[in-house]
Amino acid sequence: MLRVAVSGAIISASFVAFQSSASAAEFTGCRYAGNANSLKWANLTTRYEYSNPAQVAIAAWNSASTHFNFTNVNSGANLNVADQNFGQYVEGAAIDGLTSWRCSSGYYTETVTSSWNRYYTDGYPGIERKSVIVHEIGHALGLGDIEGSACVIMNGATPTRYGACGLSEPQPTDIARANSLY
Ligand SMILES: [Zn+2]
Incomplete structure (x- = not known):
């Protein structure tokens, strides 16, 4: 996980390359307050290649076995999902x-934003884009990165x-960990 302060905000990331210096923790230390079954998300993506995986990623986390649920809204969201080109490196990573x-x-004190970095993901197939944003939404829920070879959606690499693992859906371990927060 990349954890850096950007104008007072903390960011967690998904890595293109193995990142030995990344700090791993089971939880990020922040989460949604209140009733997690009435969370709202806004789809701020710019085109279908991103809006579709955004929708299926939210649906993947909105499974019957989770203690939380995101409803799509146009404003007042707890979570924004967006695509943006942040360039080759963010804080050197x-x-x-x-x-x-x-x-x-x-x-959280304001809307959380999970984003693709189009510098890389424009070249990914749709299923890999989904893998990245399902991982990022896990961060939004409060989950940290898992290092090593574990086949879980919160693996940071x-x-x-x-x-290696072929994952684009939260695994039972990921869901149990997220449910422990809500
Ligand atoms: Zn991560």
Whole structure:
């Protein structure tokens, strides 16, 4: 996980390359307050190649076994999903997705944003784009990165999570971990 302060916000990311210096933690330390079954998300993507995986990624987390649910809205969202070109490096790291937030006493103080980095993801197939944004939404829920070879959606390295493991859906371990927060 890349954890840096950007104008007071914290960002967590999905890595294009293995990142040995990344700090891993089971949880990010911030989450949604209140009733997690009435969370709202806004699809701020610019085109179908991103709006479709955004929708299926939200649906993947909105499974019957989760303790939270996102409803699509046009304004007043708890989570924005967006696509943007952040360039080759963010704070020196090659990342294909990132999530940014502001936190106080363990809870978000404003809308969280999960984004693709189009510098990389414009060249990904749709299923790999889904893998990246399902991972990023996991950060929005409060999950940290898992390092090593574990086949979980919160594995921070796309070459492992998607490349080696072939994952684009939250796994039972990811869901149990997220449910523990809500
Ligand atoms: Zn991550």
